[in-house]
Amino acid sequence: MSVPLRAITVFHAVARSGSITRAAEALGVTPSAVSQQVQALEVGLGTALIGKAGRHVVLTEAGERYFEMIGPEIDRIMEATQRIQGFRSVTTLTVRATPSLSTKWLLPRLSGFIAAYPDIELRLDGTNEPTAFQKESVDVEIRHGTGGWPGLFSEGLVEESFRPVCAPSFAAPGSLAAQDLPGHLLIHSVKSQVQWASWFERAGAVPAARWRRLLFDRTHMAIDAAAGGLGIALESDLMLWGDLRAGRVACPLAAPPRITLVTQWVTCPPDHLRQRKVRAFLDWLRRERDAWTAERDMRNAEQAATNL
Incomplete structure (x- = not known):
């Protein structure tokens, strides 16, 4: 039994988006039409390709292998088609x-x-x-x-260099020593590879057993919080650069320990x-x-x- 290319491209859209509804929106058809095409493909191949997980679809093991094999080829076909049709000039x-x-x-x-x-x-x-x-x-x-x-x-x-920073109105540049920092609200980027505990160890300072913290899971949020005067953040100069140049943040220590990392x-x-x-x-x-x-x-x- 031959398998129509249309059914293959519909499965590709479902597998990429993880949703029959989103695939239908991208293809400009109804969700039921998408489901019918996927079912026809499964019949033609003789194996199940997708299953349900709540409101989302998941690929079966066979579906995962099939998508890995056809994905790059379908992408190239779609790009070539769009170029010929004039939808993409670049x-x-x-x-x-x-x-x-x-x-x-x-x-x-x-x-x-x-x-x-x-x-x-x-x-x-x-x-x-x-x-x-x-x-x-x-x-x-x-x-x-x-x-x-x-x-x-x-x-x-x-190679990035990590340093404490805050708004100049929070603490003037060079006005604090390392041992002063635990007395202020410390802003944490929870996914950062350099955390406050290791910084204090490098600085030779012993913080209290507990200190006041403000935690973010995004570096740009931690930087913006420091620039807004909420506390002192420990961040990379790569991420800080625009805020350092604009004077929105500065290092409150005169000679912070040098910590570098890629x-x-x-x-x-x-x-x-x-x-x-x-x-x-x-x-x-x-x-x-x-x-x-x-x-x-x-x-x-x-x-x-x-x-x-």
Whole structure:
């Protein structure tokens, strides 16, 4: 029994979206029509492809394997079709990054990429979820973590320096010592790789058994809370840069301990590196990284000279 391509593309839409309703909306048909096409495909293949989990659909083991096999091919067919039909006059590059990196570092620099590559349509997907590249149409991810993911190209973005910061109205720059900090409300980024306990150990300060905390699961929220005068945050200069330059936050310590770490990694399957759009983005990202590093080092040197 031959299987119609329409049924295959409908299953692809369901598997990608995880919902019959969302797949129907994307395809411009009714949910019942989607269900009928998936059922016809299951009959043609002789196996169940999807099941129910509450209001969502889940792929069976056979469905997972089938989607992995057809996903890249369907994506290429759809892109080629859209180009021929004139729906897409440029190449689309999908980049995934955490909401904090997207907001605090990437977004202020994107105008340079747009100007340099007018033929590339950029889609920035701000999420903390790691990409399943075999199942998702993501070209490059800037992933928060420790690097070294098997099967993926992985390049550290930059070495970051972590420091306490607050609004200048909360505590003037250089006005506090490390042992003073537990007396203030301390803002925590719960997913950060550098936490207050390790910072106090590095600073040689012994905090009280309990101290007042304000916790966020997003770095950009912690930074904005510090800039708003709520307390003192411990954050990376990569994420802080725009707020430091604008004077919205400053370090309340004259000589904080130096803590450096690479927490952001550019990742993708090795075969993605053959694509012009991916190489263009990585080249641009490295130029921006080098320019930012030079600006940061110059600013740090100027501040050190001022403190002498």
